[in-house]
Amino acid sequence: MGGSSSQFTQEELKEYQELTYFTKKEILHVFKRFYLLDPPSVRANKNARLPKEKIWSLPELKVNPFKDRICDVFSSSGDGDLSFEDFLDMMSVFSDAAPKNVKVEYAFKVYDFDSDGYLDKSDLKQVVDRLTGEQKLSDTEMEQLVDNLFEEADLDEDDQLSFAEFEHVISKAPDFINSFRIRL
Amino acid sequence: MPVLVPLNVNVRSLDHRPARKSHISIRRCQRENLDYLRRNFSSLSNVKDSDDVLKPGASDEDATEEEILENIQRQKEIIAAIRKQPWRMKKKLKTLKVAQDYLEKYEGKLSKSRGYQEATERVWKKIRRELANFATFFIPWDTRIKTIESYFGSVVASYFIFLRWLFWINIALSILMLSFVVLPELLVGLPYGSLPRKAVPEPEMHRAENIATIWDFGGYMKFSVLFYGYYSNQKSIGSGYQLPLAYFLTGIGIFVYSFAVILRKMAKNSRMAKLSTEDDQFTFCWKVFCGWDYLIGQSDTADNKFAAISTGIRVSMVVSIITMVFPVFFDLIGQMEKYHPRVMLQWQLARIMVLNLGNLYTLMIALFKKVNNLNASWALQNVTASGMIQEILQLDEHMLETANDTQVVDTLTRLAGIKEQCWETIVGQEMYKLSVFDMIATLVTTIIVDFLRGLFVRFANYCWCWDLEAKIPGYGEFGVAENVLHLIYNQGMIWMGAFFAPCLPVLNVLKLIALMYLRSWAVIMCNTPHQRVFRASRSNNFYFVLLLIMLFLSMLPTGYVMVSIEPSRNCGPFSGRRRMFDIIPDTVREQFPAWLTTVLSYMSTAGVILPVFMLLVMAIYYLQSLVRSYKEANNDLRIQLQYERTEGKKKVYEMSAAKNDQSDGSGSSHVRSRHKAQVP
Numbered sequence: 001m002g003g004s005s006s007q008f009t010q011e012e013l014k015e016y017q018e019l020t021y022f023t024k025k026e027i028l029h030v031f032k033r034f035y036l037l038d039p040p041s042v043r044a045n046k047n048a049r050l051p052k053e054k055i056w057s058l059p060e061l062k063v064n065p066f067k068d069r070i071c072d073v074f075s076s077s078g079d080g081d082l083s084f085e086d087f088l089d090m091m092s093v094f095s096d097a098a099p100k101n102v103k104v105e106y107a108f109k110v111y112d113f114d115s116d117g118y119l120d121k122s123d124l125k126q127v128v129d130r131l132t133g134e135q136k137l138s139d140t141e142m143e144q145l146v147d148n149l150f151e152e153a154d155l156d157e158d159d160q161l162s163f164a165e166f167e168h169v170i171s172k173a174p175d176f177i178n179s180f181r182i183r184l
Numbered sequence: 185m186p187v188l189v190p191l192n193v194n195v196r197s198l199d200h201r202p203a204r205k206s207h208i209s210i211r212r213c214q215r216e217n218l219d220y221l222r223r224n225f226s227s228l229s230n231v232k233d234s235d236d237v238l239k240p241g242a243s244d245e246d247a248t249e250e251e252i253l254e255n256i257q258r259q260k261e262i263i264a265a266i267r268k269q270p271w272r273m274k275k276k277l278k279t280l281k282v283a284q285d286y287l288e289k290y291e292g293k294l295s296k297s298r299g300y301q302e303a304t305e306r307v308w309k310k311i312r313r314e315l316a317n318f319a320t321f322f323i324p325w326d327t328r329i330k331t332i333e334s335y336f337g338s339v340v341a342s343y344f345i346f347l348r349w350l351f352w353i354n355i356a357l358s359i360l361m362l363s364f365v366v367l368p369e370l371l372v373g374l375p376y377g378s379l380p381r382k383a384v385p386e387p388e389m390h391r392a393e394n395i396a397t398i399w400d401f402g403g404y405m406k407f408s409v410l411f412y413g414y415y416s417n418q419k420s421i422g423s424g425y426q427l428p429l430a431y432f433l434t435g436i437g438i439f440v441y442s443f444a445v446i447l448r449k450m451a452k453n454s455r456m457a458k459l460s461t462e463d464d465q466f467t468f469c470w471k472v473f474c475g476w477d478y479l480i481g482q483s484d485t486a487d488n489k490f491a492a493i494s495t496g497i498r499v500s501m502v503v504s505i506i507t508m509v510f511p512v513f514f515d516l517i518g519q520m521e522k523y524h525p526r527v528m529l530q531w532q533l534a535r536i537m538v539l540n541l542g543n544l545y546t547l548m549i550a551l552f553k554k555v556n557n558l559n560a561s562w563a564l565q566n567v568t569a570s571g572m573i574q575e576i577l578q579l580d581e582h583m584l585e586t587a588n589d590t591q592v593v594d595t596l597t598r599l600a601g602i603k604e605q606c607w608e609t610i611v612g613q614e615m616y617k618l619s620v621f622d623m624i625a626t627l628v629t630t631i632i633v634d635f636l637r638g639l640f641v642r643f644a645n646y647c648w649c650w651d652l653e654a655k656i657p658g659y660g661e662f663g664v665a666e667n668v669l670h671l672i673y674n675q676g677m678i679w680m681g682a683f684f685a686p687c688l689p690v691l692n693v694l695k696l697i698a699l700m701y702l703r704s705w706a707v708i709m710c711n712t713p714h715q716r717v718f719r720a721s722r723s724n725n726f727y728f729v730l731l732l733i734m735l736f737l738s739m740l741p742t743g744y745v746m747v748s749i750e751p752s753r754n755c756g757p758f759s760g761r762r763r764m765f766d767i768i769p770d771t772v773r774e775q776f777p778a779w780l781t782t783v784l785s786y787m788s789t790a791g792v793i794l795p796v797f798m799l800l801v802m803a804i805y806y807l808q809s810l811v812r813s814y815k816e817a818n819n820d821l822r823i824q825l826q827y828e829r830t831e832g833k834k835k836v837y838e839m840s841a842a843k844n845d846q847s848d849g850s851g852s853s854h855v856r857s858r859h860k861a862q863v864p
Contacts, residue, residue, distance in 0.1 A: 015277065015280060017313065018263065018267070018280060019266055019267050019280060021267065023313075023316050023317045024317050025317060025320050025321075026320065059481050060334070060481050062481070062483075063480060063481060063483050063485075064478060064480075065476065065490075076272050076273070076274065085273035085274070086272075086273065088273065089272070092267075094478065101268070102268055105270040106270060107473065111473065127472060127473075128497075131472065131475055131476060131490070131493050132493060132494040132497070133486075133487065133490025133491070133493075133494065134487075134490065135490070135494040137497070137498075141498070141501065144501055145468065145472075145497060145501060148468045148501070148504065149469055149472060152465070152466050152467075152468055152469050153466070153469050155825065155828075156829075157833060169466050169469045169470075170469070170470075170474065173466070173469075173470045173473075173474045175470065175474045176470075176473075178338050178342075179338060179474055179475075179477045179479075180478055181338070181479055182478050182479065183330055183479065
């Protein structure tokens with residue numbers, strides 16, 4: 001495993017430090033975890049794209065109900081496969097040092113299942129479904145819950161939550177920063 | 185606006201790249217730079233893309249040094265802000281490269297002085313980054329805490345993070361004490377045995393190495409740097425280090441440092457949580473969007489979390505339906521809220537806190553009583569001793585002429601065989617014993633309550649009537665609140681005792697290390713994740729407020745001792761003075777110019793202190809009313825928002841309905857004007 005720091009030039013490490021919320025040591029640690037997912041491919045080409053199933057096998061993501069959405073959001077090829085830079089981006093946003101507004105932006109993208117820039121009824125239903133695991137809500141309960149959500153957050157009453165409305169609600173939540181974190 | 189002009193020049197002067205390609209890519213990045221600038225600097229909002237990009241660029245001699253400097257500043261801001269943008273890595277890299285290229289090209293063109301300024305800034309930034317990189321080596325127990333996070337979630341892990349933070353504070357306190365008080369005395373002060381106060385007295389020698397004495401922190405330990413009594417009251421030791429002054433100032437410095445650190449942490453926390461949001465305003469949204477703990481990495485914990493979220497949602501929905509249909513039940517539910525687990529937990533915490541404080545204060549009061557008794561008995565002994573001393577003096581008058589007060593008392597007491605008591609050392613001993621005993625008690629409780637219980641449940645389950653694991657007694661749950669309170673209580677002990685026992689913070693550091701390993705082992709080995717998950721308090725500041733209260737209350741006994749009680753005459757750095765606090769005015773009088781003494785004595789009169797006090801009270805009142813007015817403004821805005829949603833919508837419908845009518849009808853002007861009059 002001794003090759004990790006020699007994969008990057010000093011220039012590249014400095015640039016990554018500038019662009020993410022990581023220190024040099026953390027960047028190398030992230031690379032090491034990425035490498036361990038599929039050593040042969042990454043050794044051959046450090047910009048290799050790993051298939052999403054491999055990313056999902058990370059212990060930190062395995063039980064996460066939104067793991068597929070997270071990979072889709074950060075994937076630069078749009079299909080959920082991540083290169084190292086995408087992976088670094090992802091871990092930077094989820095790190096402790098990332099500020100609230102960055103996390104809120106990406107949380108919105110993760111919950112936006114159809115990627116249309118709005119959280120509409122179907123998006124919210126899917127979110128709640130993922131969150132309740134085995135004890136799914138009945139249809140009436142789901143309807144009621146979505147109505148409550150819209151009543152709380154939908155300010156312009158267009159039956160969908162825009163980013164501004166989402167941010168308005170979430171930025172006041174005391175738990176958000178603590179729960180929207182992943183540590184490698 | 186000349187912002188983009190120099191960049192344009194950049195394009196034309198790049199001959200080594202194929203001009204067309206670089207022109208396009210840089211133009212695209214210019215646009216992105218502009219987007220950022222437009223988002224953050226509204227004065228540029230009227231600048232359009234195409235105009236500036238295609239403007240025939242002025243050569244760079246036209247761009248004055250000021251403009252170049254401004255642009256350099258902007259590029260630096262852009263670089264600092266890139267990582268906050270929700271862009272892909274490639275885009276960020278490209279923007280960074282454009283900005284960095286510009287900087288490289290133009291920083292060299294600045295005048296010498298500016299160039300040095302920029303160079304120092306760059307070096308300084310590099311140093312800071314290297315320090316940050318270096319500091320990450322020093323975060324202990326990271327893997328351990330991470331494992332706990334993945335098993336138990338962020339609430340349980342917060343206890344360990346709090347422990348680690350306290351560990352760092354205690355290390356800082358130890359370094360303070362060690363470097364200013366303990367080490368000077370050890371290295372430069374008079375060694376053991378040179379003075380009566382520094383030696384185990386004759387009557388106690390034969391017991392000095394018994395286990396019982398060591399357990400009591402007596403014997404050789406009592407007459408060592410561990411305790412207040414060892415430090416000599418010589419004005420300066422070695423080559424002029426004033427130990428008594430240093431001791432006093434370090435004692436105060438410990439409290440000041442602790443206050444500063446806690447307040448800074450609280451300020452940081454409260455900036456995250458904004459004030460004046462009603463708790464029940466966004467219940468459902470928060471449950472749905474902030475409900476999942478992304479740190480969870482085990483399927484059992486995840487299942488528990490799913491169940492907790494699902495139950496929580498259902499309960500909230502039932503509550504909201506009831507309050508909607510039967511408003512009269514709203515009060516009832518408010519009543520029931522009093523029995524919500526969070527409220528019960530807060531009451532329990534308050535009870536434990538009061539109990540702990542009662543413990544510490546009872547100890548303090550008992551110790552003060554003992555000190556008074558000692559002083560009384562010393563007075564009594566004085567009477568009998570004075571008789572003996574008269575006799576001795578008559579034998580040796582020479583002694584009085586050549587020695588000073590404390591030396592005389594030392595010699596005479598040694599000769600007269602009177603046992604001297606040093607109440608500060610006794611207080612220090614009690615503190616040490618309390619701390620050690622608390623550690624042992626924690627160890628024993630953890631082993632019995634958690635470990636043995638876990639063993640019993642695990643193995644007796646095979647041959648027991650009912651399912652031990654699922655029902656009573658089951659495995660223990662990690663009580664975050666009680667354990668955090670225990671840490672706070674422990675820290676309060678240290679603060680109370682640090683003045684009398686300078687090495688107490690060091691002992692506490694060792695204790696915290698042991699606690700960390702003990703608790704993390706216990707939690708992973710013997711505890712299960714919580715079935716019901718709720719936070720003890722909404723804001724993160726709850727525990728810090730408790731810590732602050734504990735700090736304040738621990739400071740009071742030491743403060744009282746410093747200004748009111750007479751220090752022991754035969755031991756410690758303040759012996760011979762009337763009060764410990766007297767060392768400050770004495771030092772000021774002896775070592776600073778006379779006018780400073782007059783100024784300070786004026787400042788401590790009622791004529792200055794009362795107005796200052798009143799000023800502070802007024803400032804507090806003003807800030808309170810400011811906070812209140814902000815809360816009201818926030819409330820008003822929220823009501824207005826509600827109004828806009830309901831009433832404003834009605835108006836919009838009316839307007840559009842009116843417009844529809846008007847377009848359906850003849851469109852005569854008087855109709856239009858009539859509708860215009862109706863619409864406000």
